Amino acid sequence: MTLARLVTEGRVQAGVDLSGLTTYRLGGPAAFLLDAATSDDLIAVAAVLAEETREVLVLGRGSNLVISEAGFDGLAIRLGPEFGGIELDAGARVTVGGIVPLPQVARTATAAGRRGLEFLIGVPGSAGGGVRQNAGCFGTEMVDVLESAVVFDLLTGKTAAVDAFALDMTYRHTSVTATDVVLSATFRAGEGDPAPGLELIREHTRWRRLYQPGGTLNAGSVFKNPPGDSAGRIIDSLGLKGLRIGGAEVSAKHANFFVAMPGTEPSHVYLLVKKVAAIVGSETGIQLEPEIQFVGHFENAEK
Secondary structure, eight states: OOHHHHHHTTSSEEEEEOGGGSTTOOOOEEEEEEEESSHHHHHHHHHHHTTSOOOEEEESSOTTEEEOTTOEEEEEEEEOGGGOOEEEOGGGEEEEETTSBHHHHHHHHHHTTEESOGGGGGOOSBHHHHHHHTOEETTEEGGGTEEEEEEEETTTTEEEEEEGGGGOOBTTBOSOOTTEEEEEEEEEOEEOOHHHHHHHHHHHHHHHHHHSOTTSBOOSOOBOOOTTSOHHHHHHHTTOTTOEETTEEEOSSOTTOEEEOTTOOHHHHHHHHHHHHHHHHHHHOOOOOBSSEEESOOGGGGO
């Protein structure tokens, strides 16, 4: 079995534009794309990858991706509706499919009297992506609420339930790899009156509208926060708000958000990230680490 055979069978698509699958709305095509309707589709692709070496890109909501103009010369994988749904389990647990948007988890769980997941309203990604990145907002991270995840390994074709402590979750890091697909996640929640939780969600939403560039094309926080400080504060302190390369610009509202204006190319975002990191390093000695992921080849952008 080969990817070409799966294309012939209609299980995999070839030459699919990825730009619409990212929040930046930028980038070229993937050589191959699997929309996994069921676990059987993942098993079929795992069998192919055992024989045919291909780079893999697991797509969630595309909220932290910059895909190059040339695209991705590998296999992109996106989960289908079977991997959605939210279940309110006994013991105040909340189990969600890998594709479920985390803001939806926050609203649904809180409205049902499951407390402690309100912070997820500020995380734009999917449950699967949130687990992989140990995403967080408002001082809370996934590690603080995650009980376990169900993960499919594309290298072995095996599915396993993994306890959170086994995922090596630290700040914006886990042991979930590029060839792992998070199928579902179970969160620990408390039980309580929905009203204060829903008000907290409204407060978080108001804060984001005031201090983050809503209504723009962006990928959320560009850099991880260095220990004891804020990447946005550092960038702002150096007067870099409004710095622009091509159509990519450091937001005037929040310096750790880079927005894509009309005419932006992926390479503009890449070069702006490199330039800001270089200026911060030169001026402060702090080496900022990108939180967003660059996919594809950007080497020509620096020439």
